Amino acid sequence: MNRRLSGPGAWILYFITALLMVFILAPLAVVVAMSVSDSYFVSFPPQGFTLKWYGKILQDRDFLAALQLSGLLAFSTTMGSLLLGIPAAIALTRGRFPGQDLLKGLVLSPLIFPALVTGLALMQLLSAMGSGDARINLLIGHIVVTSPYVIRAVVTSLLLVDYNLEDAARTLGANRLKTFWRITLPQIAPGVAAGALFAFMVSFDNYPVTMWLANSEYSPVPLVLMRQLVNVFDPSVPAMSTVIIILAVVGVLILERLVGLRRAAAM
């Protein structure tokens, strides 16, 4: 749609952009390079090539337990966010009632509120209530911060759905639920999937809420990594980080396949 760049300014822009791409990728590349270094301390340049650090972390009970906990937490968070978020998105796009803008502002407000404070406030409430299970607390906190992502993604795709098809289905005698299930849902499926993936990834990486709600028994991946980073100086820390990078790349590729990355980012 837009015209291509040209002229002397264009080359400067391309050059700066290229430099920034290096800036963005450098810290990730360094981590991956260090993870295969055959040395006992993390120091540049990496020496030789070994996979023994991956062997080491695969036997690290804390790390494996954290991976399992984070995976389970992110999955349950995603389910919870979808369950609460999809109906909310329908209310925001299909109904017309006073205070709809206010409602939208309210349900999206966890996005602007500093997550660190969200977590702290929730911890204070939960400890006052005496809720002891860290896993439940983490689930609640993660749903608070991930549900806006689901709502935004589903609202975006609901706005693109052809109303006439829904009307046609209703006219032909399908009830509301059936219309949603057979007509609306297939059309918003990419948006729902993108929202689900966002929720999963945000939950998996979340630190500012997690740091308040986790305990020594139940520590998700980012917390375990942070602890290792302070206490361990061998290349097993880069190896753990590389595992996380690989998981993220897989997530990005799925997202790109499902909705296209630019569109997903705009959600």
Place this chain on the structure above:
Amino acid sequence: MSSDSQALAPASSRLVERIALRLTLPAVLLAVPILVFLAIFFFYPAINLLFFSLLTQDAKGVVGPPHTLAHYTRFFEVDLYLRVFWNTLRISLVTSAFAIVLGYPVAIVMSRSGPIVSRTIALIVIAPLIVSVVVRSYGWQLILVNSPNGLLNWALMSIGIISEPLAILYSETAVVIGSLHVFFPMMVLPLASALGKIDPNLEDCARTLGAPWWKVFLRVTLPLSVPGLVAGFTLVFSLTAGSFVTPVILGGTTATMLGNLIEQQIFVVYDWPFGAAIAMVLVLVVFAINTLSMRLLEGRRFRSVS
């Protein structure tokens, strides 16, 4: 004919009303679960924390009345806390300024290139967003280490530009670099989407009329992309101000931010009301920036109307 339509009118409007009611009522109900959930686990705790910041904690650690503003006055009177406050504002401001200056070239190239270049840039900009902040800050720690073992020092010393290693890690500079890396996409994406909406003919016009490229940018592109710029600035500033991980890994003990101070007060000092007060200061900073940018955008809209 006319009497027919007159007879029909009230009936049809009643029908419309009934349909509207039927469509509306369940639609509102669909939002009830999330509202209840957020009310219990987000709004109530947040307000509760505000009240907590006004209470007193006795020697036994029991929090209760009398109500006081002492925690806030203490925050703004004690040098140490005040310094952390200014640190936070300065780091957030410098980070967002760099994000603006560096975000424009990337966003322009992204919105004005062929599909392959544009997609590759989008992939590189967005992908790291999904990698944990801990991992990304750690990557910068490996690059900036204050000994010859860091990537940067090793590279500079190998080429012979410096003979003594630079000491960038554990400084505000390191925190700014790390925050810029973490939140750069938050600037580029709104900017690129704002730039994509500008009619290319406007820029062509200016160029045809003889304006050099920098003048085209300053007089046409920049003013028209202000909504994206403000959105990006607000996001980068708010997120940087609320960070915790990056200042811990890259700032050490010198570049402490509000987030670190809150964590310290709660987990180390156990001073709950004071921790809550600092949290409220952070919330206030973020709200102020958001309100300011919204005002700015609204003011623009009114000016363009008149």
